Amino acid sequence: MSHGCYDLPLNFRWPRGGAVARKLDRITVNPAIMNGQPCIRGMRLTVRRVVEAAALYPDRNELKADYPELEDEDIAQALDFAARNLDDQILPLEAA
Numbered sequence: 001m002s003h004g005c006y007d008l009p010l011n012f013r014w015p016r017g018g019a020v021a022r023k024l025d026r027i028t029v030n031p032a033i034m035n036g037q038p039c040i041r042g043m044r045l046t047v048r049r050v051v052e053a054a055a056l057y058p059d060r061n062e063l064k065a066d067y068p069e070l071e072d073e074d075i076a077q078a079l080d081f082a083a084r085n086l087d088d089q090i091l092p093l094e095a096a
Contacts, residue, residue: 026077038081040074050078 028042038047045067057063064070075082 022077022080024077024081027081029090040070040078043069046088047078047081050075051082054079 002039002090006049026041027038027047028040029036030042033039033042034044040047040058050067050070054061057066060072060075063075087089
């Protein structure tokens with residue numbers, strides 16, 4: 001009997017804004033590739049490197065020129081993956 005609910009994993013967290021999270025079908029983990037780090041589509045391109053590149057290249061066209069194998073959805077999923085894996089903790093900052 002359905003109650004209109006979705007069966008979500010116990011560790012599932014709704015993203016900010018309440019939108020349903022995208023499927024991360026381009027993020028792969030294989031112990032034989034990059035020591036098991038999360039990669040994009042089985043390539044030797046880690047999620048971490050894509051997130052770093054997205055931060056370093058304010059112009060998406062420049063990023064894609066240096067990484068022509070990347071597609072927009074690869075970048076979006078890498079950022080989504082990184083955001084999902086950050087803790088929602090409040091860290092106190094010391095006064096300078």
